[in-house]
Amino acid sequence: MNEVKTPKKPFIYYLIIAATIMILLNTLVFPNVLKHQVKEVGYNVFMQMTNNQEIGSVNITDSEIFFTNKDNSQMYKTGVINDPELVDRLYKAGATFSTEITEEMSPIVYLLLGYVLPIFIFVALGRWLSKKMMSKMSDGANPMNSMMFGTKSNAKIYVKSTSGIKFSDVAGEEEAKELLTEIVDFLHNPGKYQEIGASMPKGALLVGPPGTGKTLLAKAVAGEANVPFFSISGSEFVEMFVGMGAAKVRDLFKQASEKAPCIVFIDEIDAVGKKRDGRIGGNDEREQTLNQLLTEMDGFDGSKGVVILAATNQPDSLDPALLRPGRFDRRIPVELPDLQGRVDILKVHAKKIKLADNVDFNAIARAASGASGAELANIVNEAALHAVRCGRKFATQADLMESVEVVIAGYQKKNRILSDKEKLIVSYHEVGHALVAAMQTNSAPVQKITIIPRTSGALGYTMQVEEGEHFLMNKTEMENKIATFTGGRAAEELIFGEITTGASNDIEQATKFARAMITRYGMNEEFDMVAMESVSNQYLGGDSSLTCSMETQTLIDQKVVQLVKEQHQKAKKILEDNVMKLHEIAKFLYEHETITGEEFMEILNSDSQKIIEEKQQ
Structure with a gap:
């Protein structure tokens, strides 16, 4: 799916812009303007610089002579004296004749560029920031938190896409897919559930070992439903300052309500949803964030089509209030795949590489007993890499068996020679x-x-x-x-x-x-x-x-x-x-x-x- 990240622009962002503008003005604009100020010298200095071949460019008028030094860093002027051989001497000295005449800058212009313009820029920036802060206050957010640190949620938004992940891309978890299919059907046809009086669970918790495809299943639900998909990690809610995580939770659910029907996926929810022990001196920020999450899950209307999915591999550590009916009603186990599940997963990942005709996926699946979906994907990739190292254009059964051993015991250590x-x-x-x-x-x-x-x-x-x-x-x-x-x-x-x-x-x-x-x-x-x-x-x-x-x-x-x-x-x-x-x-x-x-x-x-x-x- 196409990923669209929500922009986050704290106060320091605008300070950097202002500082950058001033640096550019002082390094590019002001020097180029100020260097054109003309220094008046005597004719003897002009003649001496001509004899020493120190003239860069020169412009002779009826009453004055304008000239620069060799690197054109300084403009000079002097009066005109009747000297018929002057042009020849300048030519022999290597001077360049120019028709451009640079007048001396007016002190008023210098004052405007050097002092008035920077003050105007900062005043305009201050007025604009004041309007932003007032709008934040009208929305009920803390303006100082918003401007200094940014309270907008860091959720990644995967918008509708025809090339998104589907259930066909997820293998080995048929029971989990069956339970999630009901959520997809509700997002497509909410009327038939409302007709009988049934309400869809507000949240579903995916639990299982690492690498079994919990995040992949959540994306597949969004792909099948063809609705916006908000993805955020639980650790992104926890901030150093108290109240920041709660503000991010509010912003996330506000965005979800605006884009309903949609799916909100919170990965590794145990980072913010662990049991509250009630001890003094704990992480107040984490507990406030959890309280706000519980309140938001109670407050939004599930009939609008906002479905909350979460994933964790530590379900025992979650707060009981988070798991009660009305919040995460449904618990979906995503366990390690069985034999047939491993065969199906291997076949899905094997579509991405070239394989020999005699590959026996059943034998590979039996050898990889206890492997997760991520490990099986790694086995297929290792087999392709092994085939390339051996100079083959396709992976064989031997490559796959060797990759199983690589995942189990590591690579062969050929430089270790036993006595x-x-x-x-x-x-x-x-x-x-x-x-x-x-x-x-x-x-x-x-x-x-x-x-x-x-x-x-x-x-x-x-x-x-x-x-x-x-x-x-x-x-x-x-x-x-x-x-x-x-x-x-x-x-x-x-x-x-x-x-x-x-x-x-x-x-x-x-x-x-x-x-x-x-x-x-x-x-x-x-x-x-x-x-x-x-x-x-x-x-x-x-x-x-x-x-x-x-x-x-x-x-x-x-x-x-x-x-x-x-x-x-x-x-x-x-x-x-x-x-x-x-x-x-x-x-x-x-x-x-x-x-x-x-x-x-x-x-x-x-x-x-x-x-x-x-x-x-």
Whole structure:
């Protein structure tokens, strides 16, 4: 859509204009006028300057001679004396003959230009600013705030456009689009809702993790409805001076009422809409801005077609008064896309690049499990960039899979060269993960194993990809996942009898899963179905805090250690039972640095020599 920004002209703006005018007058106009003042000298000075070839231009009249110096910075005049050879001497001295005669400026003109004109400019500017301030006072705004700092809202206005974003440009959020379609229909056909007595919700709150397309959905609503779209961030309301944010809220809703039907979108509304705690010494400006927002949402008539949309990824922190019916009536979740949603999003973004005919979007979507819409768009773009680096004119399946790995683990760090010993340890470590995962039931299949370092700091990694979409995990699956995390360290202990720092992330993940099983999922017989932990900010990674006594926390720690130990021992047992395959696969990985899931399973179920011969061919 075409963006039109509302101009904002505070008092300092006009001061700068006035200062600029005076600087231009003093540097361009006045010097050019004043330099034409003529200095009267004797004829001997004129002759001396002629002999020294210091004359620039000269004009000889019947009674006077006007001349300048070489750089024409000063005009002189002297009387005329009968001198027949004067013209020849001037010609030999390099003087230029000019017919232009510059008279000396009148002192009255100099006074007008130097003093009266600047005073007139400032008086005129002052009268104009006074009128502006009076008009602001008649509108009920604080004139000093308006003129000095500007209280006009910073909302960006996207006007009607046939090339705007539509619902077809948004994929993977079908439920959210269905709920928002009703708002679009109301803006188009308000009569059928009013006929039955129904009123449209005044506001809809879009909640979800970052990158899921909340802002894109709001623009799509405006594009489908083909109405003006006001967009502003919540942080733009918060100002240093008390009352400024509230004035901006008033101005925003005033503009919206004038352009109704329209949509007002407030992004990151948690910046101004957080819960009021009532403590003295808080941010009075933020609370006044929130109070004004609540008042404005109560005051405007929803039947005019003004719809308020807002987005946040911290819904738990919003003030309850903001979420009550009559303000933000409808809460629309914009969650991470499922498998089919990821496929649809990839297809939408893939239209912008050239692709090979054999691209399997389903395989890419399964490998990118848990990715947001923004991350999927980045994956497609990274694939196109990778294809260009490889000299191809279109992106292939391999480019897309590599871009998934780039988003997950970073770029390949080709300048980091591991020693032979480190390379061997990393090979056994990664194969330990893969072998433990493969030998357990209810475990995701291995997609790829590599020991090429990445920019994220990983010296290697094992990629597991689920065959389908899973929304629940049972106790056995979680225990198997913990065992898989400990498989790398178990392989190091079994083969080298030493442990390294390479398992730091594995330890963190295994501990996280084990603690969640006990404190949140009720997967421990002793605690049964009692929650020992609460989670806040679920859309921003989830901050957990224990809600139990110190004695219980100590017991939880013991249970976590016991659970991880049990799975660690299970991983060791699996590797001991399959130690020959561990050696065989680790040797293959050490030599080739990367193994695909198919190659891994073939070596596991047959002989590696056949795989080596096929690679050489």
